[in-house]
Amino acid sequence: MKNVLMLAAVAGLVGVGLHSSAQTSVPKSCFVYVGPVGDIGWTFAHNEARLLTEKAIPGLETKFVESVPEAQAMPTIDKLVGDGCKVVFTTSFGFMDQTLEAAKKYPDVIFAHTSGYKRAPNMATYMADFYQIYYLNGMMAAALSKTGKLGYVGAFPIPELKRHISAFALGARAVNPKATVNVKWINAWFDPVKAREAAESLISEGAEALAFTEDTATVVQTAAKKNIPVFSHYNSMYKFGPDVVVSGQLVHWEKIYIDFMKKVVAGGYNTKSLQNVDYWWLLREKAVELGAQNGMPINPKFMARLKAVSITVAGKKTNVYDRVMALNADMSSAKPTFDPYTGPIMDRNGILRVPAGKVASIGDLNSMGWVAPGVLGEIADEPAK
Amino acid sequence: MRFTPLLNPSRWRTLQVSSLAVIVALLIVGIVFALSGVNPLTAYWEMLRGTLLDSRGLAEVARRMIPLLLIGAGLTLAFRAQFFNIGAEGQLLFGAMAAGAVALFLPITPLTLPLMFAAGALAGGGLALLAAWLRQRFAVNEILSTLMLNYGAFYLMLYLIGGPWKGKNVRGFMYSDEFAAGAQLPMIPNTLVHYPTLVLAILLAIALQILLTRTTLGFELRVVGENSSAAKYAGLKTSSIVTIMALITGGLAGLAGVGEVAGIHHRLLEPGQISLGYGFTAVIVAWLARGNPGLTLLTAPLMAVILAGGDVLKISLNLPFRIVDVFSGVMLLCLIASEIFITNKLVWSRAVKPTGSGGAS
Incomplete structure (x- = not known):
């Protein structure tokens, strides 16, 4: 009986859907992806x-x-517009200039580009960023290691990764001032073989916990084999290592897409109003989430170990588990008071990058060339001054 | 059932068998379409409609054809001389890098574009020459060396755009700066067809056909390819012939690289985004043309239709992106498998009666 009711409800919904599509004009929306939909990452x-x-x-x-x-x-894009697309999302930095060109060529179409910085009256930009979560992961990683030696597998030395690695290192040093983050670059977004080699060499060099930014689950699988704590990236990789995945970062691009499309349908976003529309959505907007998987901020298997490590925050004694949960709650609230990039922050060469009392701006974070103290390994075009 | 060799297969037979191989390939890919839930007829119709029967589609075919024609024409020559150059990807990238060097670091003058093409041809040719030299000097198999050099070129480019040539205005991403306007090729308006490269490719394909069939060098080259010991016996300088041939095949791939960066990208970027497998697809172009540079004027557009048609399938029917690779793979496989039917006759009788050589019949 329940099933029949469900079915009826679903049928009703579908009917409503069909009905409304015939009546209202929800513009056809098209997505241009850089990778295959079957990667376990970005696309x-x-x-x-x-x-x-x-x-x-x-x-x-x-x-x-x-x-x-x-x-x-x-x-x-030509083909998609020809097929009737009225909203086009281009989801890779490399599509930036061509999206801008397309925006000029098709003034009646709305464009939105991920992770870029060029906009037009009919072209917005959007990004969901993880740096706050990497900070929390860094805290946990340091708490789970005896020596404070941590490892990081990175795809390319671009600002996004420097921002993530530095946040990870800042978090680690908040728990253990001597913590280090050894970085290995694989110069690929999707290369399981190189990711495994990098993870293995980090482990053999003494890393006691691993984090990464690249689009495979290889680092998690490698860590699972060696029983090393690891932080899942992008989508839930908990299933690849239920005993080793401590936490990680999860993305919810739909928060941005739904908000954007609602505003398009309502008319607020149109082909004239997007010049200054730039989504930079973080924990507060729920575009990203701390977790080993949805709804599991920290793997319960690590709760006791994280609670056992005590730290002092503003004169008060607490433990890493509680502190991470408190910071996560704060940054996920409507008015966050904490930001990992609150000054004073020096880079690893001792140059002041964020002055005391200031928070790094979105622009600063998007063009970050420097890395935080504790990061080891070669960093391409690190600014000397 | 057995094969009996044909001493002098006619051109007509080659054409027949090759066309049949293409048809078999289309049938096999049709099965793949059916398995992924798309009516093969719909798929082929969509491909045709989105490429040859549509102005934007035609532009896409032309754009894909440019590198395929340049590389394919050069490869026919190499294959004729029994030099199996599988390294066109790397030679294309070398051409792109040389063009990038000229565009980024030399003053921009009216001669910039010609200079970019010259530098690109030299760089691509140089890389092929390295493989040719290794073969002559140390008997290194050129299939392996050219294939391996692809990786060398790939990583050299990554190093350059991530290091010394990294752009100032790219926010830390791995790109060079944009080429100045004087280093960008003109386009047919509203398309990505850089027509100077297209014209160059057509002229070169014709020129190579004349070179191969109407000149002494072409004759020598064919002799070296068909029977190198006979060539030596006849006193031909095998090494200098192979050198020239390597310079041509690599040089044309280099030109393709120049066209891609000066025409479409206007900067250097992640190498895989530039070469896009053209170097490998062009092997099919050359194979289909059976060693006739002029015929690549037909086979390059055919493969371009398949590449552009694959994109159409991806967009209109949401078929997985690997469909293009499946398509070219099946095509190459059928062509290679068909080879035996060109040089052999299928005889259905059981009796063993050797024809051609040996026993009188």
Whole structure:
């Protein structure tokens, strides 16, 4: 009986969906992906978000194109616009210039570009960033290691990664002032072989916990084999190492997509109003989440060990578990009081980067060349001054 | 059932068998379409409609054809001389890097673009020459050396754009700065077709055909390829012929690289985004053309239709992006497998009666 009711309800919903699509004009929205939807990282997350957005906005029709090389963004957009797309999301930094060009070429189409900085009256930018979560992960990583030696597998030395690695190191040093983060670059977003080599060499060099920014689950799998605590990246990788995944960062691009599309449907966002629309969404907006998997901020298996490590915050004694949960709650609240990039912060060469009492601006964070103290290993184009 | 060798397979037979191989490939890919839930006829119709019957689609075909034609024409020559150059990807990247060096570090003059093409051809040719030299000097198999040099070129480019050539205005991402306007090729408006490279490619394909069939060098090259000991016996300088041939095949791939960066990207970027597998797809172009540079004028557009058509399938029917690779893979496989039917006749009788050589029949 219950099932029948459910079915009826679903049928009703579908009916409503069809009905409203015929009546209101929800613009057809199309997504240009840089990778295959089957990676366990970036493109997979955008595609999941697309599906959730479709569910959330009645009558929304979407389309996607996967693995679009940078040279082909323009022809792909041409084709999508020809197929009736009125909103186009381009989800890679490398699509920036071509998206801007397309915005000029198709003034009646709304564009939104991920992770870039160029905008137009009909082109917005958006980004969901993890730096706050990396800070929390750094705290936990340091608490779980005896020596404070941590390892980090990075894709490319771009500002996004420097921001993540530095936040991780700052968090680690908040728990253990002697903590170090050894970084290995694999110069690829998707290269399981190199990721494994990097993770293994970090472990053999003494790393007692691993974090990473690249688009595979390899580091988690490698850590699971060696029983080393690890932090999952982008999507939940808990299932690849339920005994070793402490926590990690999860993304919810749908928060941005749904908000954006609601405003498009309502008319607030149109082809004239996007010049200053730049989403920089963090924990507060729920675009990102601390966790080994959805709803599990910290793997319960590590709770006791994290509670056993005490730290002093503003003269008060607490433990790492409680502190991480408190900071997570604060940064997820409507008015966060804490930011990992609150000055004074020196870079690892002793140059003052964020003055006392100031918080690094979005612009600073987006063009970060320097890295925080404690980060070891070669960093390409680290500013000397 | 057995094969009996044909001494002099006719051109007509080559054409027949090759066309049949292409048709078999289309049938096999049709099965793949059906398995992924798309009516093969719909898929092929979409491909055709989105490429040849649509102005934007045609532009895409032309854009894909440029590097395929340049590299393919050069490869036919190399294959004719039995030099199996699998390194066009790397040679293309070397061409792109040389063009980048000229565009980024030399003063921009009206001669910048010609200089970029010259530098690119030299760089690509130089890389192929290295493999040719290794073969002549140390008998290193050129299939392996050219293939391995692809990785060398790939990582050299990554090093350059992540290090010394990294742009100032790229926010830490791995790109060079944008080329100045004087180092960018003109386009057919509203397309990505850099027509100077297209014209150059067509002229070179014709020139190579003339070189191969109407000149002494072409004759020598064919002799070296078909029977190197005979060539030596006849007193031909094998080494200098192979050198010239390597310079041409690598040089054309280098030109393709120049066209891609000066025409489309206007900067250096992650190497995989520039070469896009053109160097490998062009092997099929050359193979289909059976060693005739002129015929690549037909086979390059064919492969370009498949590449551009694959994109159409990706967009219109949401087929997985690997469909293009499946397509070219099946095509190459069928062509290679068909080779035996060109040089052999299928005889259905059971009796063993050797024809051609040996026993009188």
